[in-house]
Amino acid sequence: MISHLDRLFLDRTYELAARGIGNTSPNPPVGAVVARDATVRGEGYHHRAGEAHAEVNALAQAGDARGATLYVSLEPCKHAGKTPPCTQAILQSGVSRVVVGAAAPTSYGGGAHVLRERGVCVEVVDDDAARELVAVFASSTQSRRAYVALKMAMSLDGYVASRPGVAEWITCEEERLYVRELRYAYDAVMVGAGTVRIDDPQLTVRPPAQRVRDFVRIVLCETEGVPPDRRIFTPVPGYARTIVLAPAGARAHFSTLESVGDVLYVGEPDDEELDLERALHVLRARGIASALCEGGPTLAARLIAHGLVDKIYWAIAPIVLRGEAAVPVLAGTELDGGPRRLRFERLERVGSDAMLSGRFDV
Amino acid sequence: MISHLDRLFLDRTYELAARGIGNTSPNPPVGAVVARDATVRGEGYHHRAGEAHAEVNALAQAGDARGATLYVSLEPCKHAGKTPPCTQAILQSGVSRVVVGAAAPTSYGGGAHVLRERGVCVEVVDDDAARELVAVFASSTQSRRAYVALKMAMSLDGYVASRPGVAEWITCEEERLYVRELRYAYDAVMVGAGTVRIDDPQLTVRPPAQRVRDFVRIVLCETEGVPPDRRIFTPVPGYARTIVLAPAGARAHFSTLESVGDVLYVGEPDDEELDLERALHVLRARGIASALCEGGPTLAARLIAHGLVDKIYWAIAPIVLRGEAAVPVLAGTELDGGPRRLRFERLERVGSDAMLSGRFDV
Numbered sequence: 012m013i014s015h016l017d018r019l020f021l022d023r024t025y026e027l028a029a030r031g032i033g034n035t036s037p038n039p040p041v042g043a044v045v046a047r048d049a050t051v052r053g054e055g056y057h058h059r060a061g062e063a064h065a066e067v068n069a070l071a072q073a074g075d076a077r078g079a080t081l082y083v084s085l086e087p088c089k090h091a092g093k094t095p096p097c098t099q100a101i102l103q104s105g106v107s108r109v110v111v112g113a114a115a116p117t118s119y120g121g122g123a124h125v126l127r128e129r130g131v132c133v134e135v136v137d138d139d140a141a142r143e144l145v146a147v148f149a150s151s152t153q154s155r156r157a158y159v160a161l162k163m164a165m166s167l168d169g170y171v172a173s174r175p176g177v178a179e180w181i182t183c184e185e186e187r188l189y190v191r192e193l194r195y196a197y198d199a200v201m202v203g204a205g206t207v208r209i210d211d212p213q214l215t216v217r218p219p220a221q222r223v224r225d226f227v228r229i230v231l232c233e234t235e236g237v238p239p240d241r242r243i244f245t246p247v248p249g250y251a252r253t254i255v256l257a258p259a260g261a262r263a264h265f266s267t268l269e270s271v272g273d274v275l276y277v278g279e280p281d282d283e284e285l286d287l288e289r290a291l292h293v294l295r296a297r298g299i300a301s302a303l304c305e306g307g308p309t310l311a312a313r314l315i316a317h318g319l320v321d322k323i324y325w326a327i328a329p330i331v332l333r334g335e336a337a338v339p340v341l342a343g344t345e346l347d348g349g350p351r352r353l354r355f356e357r358l359e360r361v362g363s364d365a366m367l368s369g370r371f372d373v
Numbered sequence: 374m375i376s377h378l379d380r381l382f383l384d385r386t387y388e389l390a391a392r393g394i395g396n397t398s399p400n401p402p403v404g405a406v407v408a409r410d411a412t413v414r415g416e417g418y419h420h421r422a423g424e425a426h427a428e429v430n431a432l433a434q435a436g437d438a439r440g441a442t443l444y445v446s447l448e449p450c451k452h453a454g455k456t457p458p459c460t461q462a463i464l465q466s467g468v469s470r471v472v473v474g475a476a477a478p479t480s481y482g483g484g485a486h487v488l489r490e491r492g493v494c495v496e497v498v499d500d501d502a503a504r505e506l507v508a509v510f511a512s513s514t515q516s517r518r519a520y521v522a523l524k525m526a527m528s529l530d531g532y533v534a535s536r537p538g539v540a541e542w543i544t545c546e547e548e549r550l551y552v553r554e555l556r557y558a559y560d561a562v563m564v565g566a567g568t569v570r571i572d573d574p575q576l577t578v579r580p581p582a583q584r585v586r587d588f589v590r591i592v593l594c595e596t597e598g599v600p601p602d603r604r605i606f607t608p609v610p611g612y613a614r615t616i617v618l619a620p621a622g623a624r625a626h627f628s629t630l631e632s633v634g635d636v637l638y639v640g641e642p643d644d645e646e647l648d649l650e651r652a653l654h655v656l657r658a659r660g661i662a663s664a665l666c667e668g669g670p671t672l673a674a675r676l677i678a679h680g681l682v683d684k685i686y687w688a689i690a691p692i693v694l695r696g697e698a699a700v701p702v703l704a705g706t707e708l709d710g711g712p713r714r715l716r717f718e719r720l721e722r723v724g725s726d727a728m729l730s731g732r733f734d735v
Binding site: 327333350353354 | 731
């Protein structure tokens with residue numbers, strides 16, 4: 012059981028953790044608080060991979076932490092990676108109690124029993140908010156592929172545009188600011204080749220933001236390439252070279268892109284169509300643990316059909332676009348295999364739009 | 374300016390008014406409270422057309438109302454209809470102050486100035502909640518046609534079924550209870566001929582409910598009739614004979630329906646297609662001031678295209694139905710004329726579904 016004060020301090024660790032969102036990959040964002048006599052003695056969060064973990068930062072700020080309680084959003088690690096195990100720092104600090112938001116999703120974490128064996132009282136609260144903070148880390152570590160958040164925007168009747176080949180803003184300004192936050196939070200932003208051809212998006216974070224890690228833009232090409240003069244390839248300070256994912260059996264289509272982007276060939280030499288799952292493995296191997304996919308309809312449907320969407324953000328604009336030529340939010344025939352169930356986690360008003368978020372793991 | 378106590382008593386009138394929902398048509402639901410010395414002395418609401426208005430019921434319960442304040446969700450009428458004008462009862466009661474939720478939308482109301490001329494202090498608050506209670510009445514009185522609330526249910530990707538000709542429940546149980554409340558609240562429930570042919574719905578309120586007014590079911594036939602053995606024609610106690618709206622130029626298609634329902638022929642003798650707006654005028658002339666339209670996709674699109682939808686209830690089920698044969702939530706080509714804007718008024722979770730409600734009047 013945790014007390015009301017415990018709850019306040021634990022919630023504070025989530026706020027601190029959130030400061031690392033977008034910067035800590037491949038590590039998860041983590042926050043920590045050291046408190047004694049109902050007073051905060053130290054706070055910290057994980058700033059970036061390779062640097063000190065949240066617990067270590069909070070203990071350092073506290074100075075003398077003997078007899079104090081350490082609150083941490085994620086179970087401390089017992090693993091010596093780029094930094095020494097946090098369990099060691101905790102034991103040395105003389106902290107008598109540790110309250111944990113979420114259990115470690117991998118065996119590298121799992122420091123709770125190490126601490127308990129050495130006489131520290133450990134309580135694992137298992138909060139939704141704490142698990143949400145490590146969802147990308149937990150999923151991509153287990154699957155070994157990039158975590159995919161699919162962000163789509165459609166009219167009330169399920170269309171993204173009133174006819175093919177046109178780029179239309181159907182969503183409101185507030186919605187675009189919402190997407191800006193998402194682009195910041197995920198390691199990379201990804202679109203299909205069709206979207207690059209038709210909408211020619213820049214896919215940058217606007218107004219501009221600074222991030223410890225470079226922003227990354229990805230074009231996922233299922234069979235053919237895209238023109239090299241598209242805006243997604245325009246160099247921008249703070250952005251890595253744009254990544255092109257291409258089927259290994261179609262190199263001829265992609266040679267012109269090698270001068271403007273990093274073309275990653277996926278699959279076997281005779282693969283003329285991109286293997287989506289392998290493409291996501293390639294991304295993670297390159298250090299991209301998560302990607303926000305912003306369409307288009309064909310890529311979105313394929314990702315769903317292949318069970319590769321971990322999270323959705325589905326904006327619904329207050330407009331009816333129905334017409335014979337209107338472009339549906341999901342296209343292609345790959346979903347003919349039958350309905351896919353998901354669950355909504357949140358409904359929000361974002362300006363004049365509705366935003367539904369959820370997951371397919373039902 | 375109204376006080377905190379005024380606010381409490383006024384809100385109470387809305388609760389009282391709501392007791393009349395479904396029963397008062399063509400009058401709006403209205404509630405009233407008489408209070409003096411911070412204490413409720415009388416409460417009342419309008420039970421059904423032809424019976425006493427809310428103010429009169431509340432004043433009767435209060436007995437001596439001299440110097441009291443009367444709270445009423447809608448501006449009192451100054452009009453002698455089936456009952457004497459409420460302004461007369463208010464003046465006779467000796468009430469010194471009247472607080473009104475919403476101004477009267479028609480000139481039959483408008484009793485505020487009559488009261489003021491006779492020295493009663495009248496404050497019109499103009500609340501959203503109060504206007505919502507009279508929205509159907511205000512709209513149908515002005516337009517002279519039945520008010521149409523369009524209720525649709527679709528998958529996240531905008532489909533009502535994975536293929537044509539099949540009836541599928543894609544929404545959750547809680548959603549069906551939500552629709553039950555709507556069926557109770559509107560004078561009638563209406564569907565297109567296609568829905569009757571394919572889904573063969575009973576369109577009753579289940580679990581059963583009792584209502585002062587008979588429930589009414591309507592089939593709107595744009596060109597052709599429907600088989601007379603459909604469940605919508607099955608007699609049910611508490612339900613009026615089902616109404617069939619048919620184009621006057623297609624009588625031959627509808628003669629078989631005359632024995633099972635009330636067939637109302639609309640338009641000119643050579644109209645082979647139903648004039649939707651005239652059909653709604655015919656309904657109102659028959660005493661049906663509002664209808665909940667539950668599809669299908671063709672009728673829904675036509676109603677929207679013709680600007681005849683006053684309110685939407687749009688359920689979104691957490692399922693993806695995409696497939697080449699999937700049936701879109703709006704069908705036909707009449708919306709080719711261009712996008713239609715609306716505004717969302719409310720987002721709700723209803724069980725596992727999302728429910729968006731809104732209006733087209735932007």
